[in-house]
Amino acid sequence: MATIEERVKAVTARILKLDPGQIKAEHSFTVDLGAESVQSIELVAMFEEEFGIEMDEDAALSVETVDKAVEFIAEVCRQQGVDVN
């Protein structure tokens, strides 16, 4: 089963139309991957769909990098009882 990081990268690649292999954990969604504000909204929506979770918009949209997104999503999954292992 894919890890949270792999799934985050896959979603990010689909929304931002990138090759998943280009996406690194330390990459910033905006500065390095070129996400515009509208795409940030799409990313949050698609992470929620991918993991079956509900995220607080303000908190989710303040996450800047891929690795922080992985941490954030893992924590939300834990809080909401979603098994991702």
Added chain:
Amino acid sequence: MRLILLDSPDEVRGNFYPLALSRPLWGLRCGFTSLGEKLIVRVGASDVAYFVPDYMADAYRAKARRPVNDSSVLEGDDLLIVDPRVKADSFDVAANGPSEVGLDEKGSVLYARVAKADLAKLPTDDIGKFIAAAKAKLPNVRSALPTWQYIWDLVLANAEQITADFAAAGRNGIEGTVEQPTAIRGSKKDVYIAPGVTVHPMVVIDADSGPVYIDEDAEIHPFSRIEGPCYIGKRSVLLGAKCRKGNSIGPFCRIGGEVEESIMQGYSNKYHGGFLGHAYVGEWVNLGALTANSDLKNDYSTVSVMLDGRRPIDTGSAKVGSLIGDHAKTSIGTLLNTGSYVGAMALIMATGKPLPKFIPSFAWFVEGIVTKGFGKGKLYETAKMAMERRNCQWSEVEQAMWNAVFEMTAPMRNEAIKRGRRAMLAR
């Protein structure tokens, strides 16, 4: 005698959404003034109290300067309790007289006149129980008083109401400054320009088809054309606007482009080009440049509106434009379909195509779908900023009211977000 305005139950208030999400029904505008102001004048009451839905009581209390949801007003005087849907111009019930409860054909209370001597028979600790007991214990009469049924009724009646309000105000003439050349068509008896108004040169005021009333401190910039019947509210500014007949522009609005037979509640901007027709626009709305609404279908059939996002209601009118809730914002180039509902606090980023006819409150409409966007916190920040620009304060009680509206409107919004997600996944 004390006049009490009692807001309608939620199922009735829903017919006046999205405008009534954040105000009692009597706060809605038609003609020069609100429905409540008209009822107060009609009854001739100086002692007035209000009962509003609990979720807006604190916010309304901060504005009302009269008792709000205070049960003590149910004691100590003769009472006249009125449903704000009753049309003031037709309200012919004597303020004083024996107790009497007027019911419509469905048995709903349109008014209750309760003599002080009968108050002892009724529970005065709760307005709901009070009305139920009044209906059960006091004489009932069948009332045929006409009522407002839907929010678009106000828009459709607006031109006629302006004419009636102009006659009732009994004012005409020029008390403000009118710079020349300015053309006034029709009879000058049908024009009133209040003190503090500035009408710039190259303005046409056309009172040929109805009266024009420009209220205090308004400013009319060059190349504006104002057709009567029309009311321009205090401190509003027209910026080269083509202001067609039948408009009520509330206070502190900025209006450009073409506007026809529409009501602007107040404190809203339609600064730039674009058409707005047969619309009702709430407070603190900003319509981006080239925002346009359709108010007439290509086949001239009657317009339907979805007030709940599901069930279309035939308005019976061939002309109905958009119903736009408080704090809604549209981007440049937004195209609103005939009979569109734009919820309060909705934020629209246009796609170039006509929008869906129902945009829920607090929705972020992005890339053609309803999303959660940046959430309500960001919308509140924007609302606060917009209000501060007009020296108004965003308060904690107001935020609490909006939090309640957010919860009330969540089912419709969540459904739209789910549809949006499906569309996003299919891309």
